[in-house]
Amino acid sequence: MERVRMLVVEPSAIAPVGRLGEWLSEAGAELDVVRPPQIPGREALDEYAALVVMGGEMGALEDSEHPWLADVRALLSSAVSRQLPVLGVCLGSQLLAAATGGRVAPIRRGPEVGTSLVAKRDAAVEDPLLGPLPLTPDVIQFHNDEVTRLPPTAQLLAASPACENQAFRVGVCAYGLQFHIETTPDIVLDWARSMPETAALARPGQLEREHLEQFHAELAETWEPVAGRFVRLAATPAEQRRGTRTLPMA
DSSP states (O other), rough: OOOOOEEOSSSSSOOOHHHHHHHHOOOOEEEEEETOOOOOGGGGGGSSEEEEOOSSOTTOOOOTTTHHHHHHHHHHHHHTTTTTEEEEEEEEHHHHHHHHOOOEEEEETOOOOEEOOOOOOOTEEEEEEEETTTTEEEEEEESSEEEEEEETTTEEEESSSSSSEEEEETTEEEEEEEEEESSOHHHHHHHHHHHHHTTTTTTTTTTSSSHHHHHHHHHHHHHHHHHHHHHHHHHHHHGGGOSOHHHHHH
């Protein structure tokens, strides 16, 4: 299969594309990674089959401190209007929601931190990306904000008691994941050291290396196939994509 070019935006050096990037590459993607303030204009999307936006410590609407956030939202809005496959992770999901008519705010119950599960919603059963997942897939949480209102065209795909809008799809092929799937134990431990007040909210033992090593092995079993399906989605011509579990072979 011909390599599938993807534009990857890393808003922060502490939240790299990580293992997700490895999985995408192994599945046939060619990744062009950019970091602020060098955010390309919308016309750059002409060269790519998909857009991936990762996480970061800033808020999705903190434009006064990070003016390039508006450029990322513009990229996401343009990608959705083109029906270009999108994958937004944590901050990336919040930026996707904000760019398409949703609302983002601090989590009402306080930060969500640690290893946990999310629950698929009925609409996820026929989704091409998340449909084959188990009913309660493993995820990593480390966020202060949440999507409090989904965009008008969004479909909720997964939720949790602490944060309702954990995974959603805007249109046919733009996905937001509030949680993390791309991390390694070292990345999570770095977050814990740099944000000790937030890390202290995790349940006892969840941010210890031994637990994280075991949890990430299980995380990979669950989410590496999703990366492969995203590459397949990006390789599928737009007119052949469907908002159902079945995709034609690329």
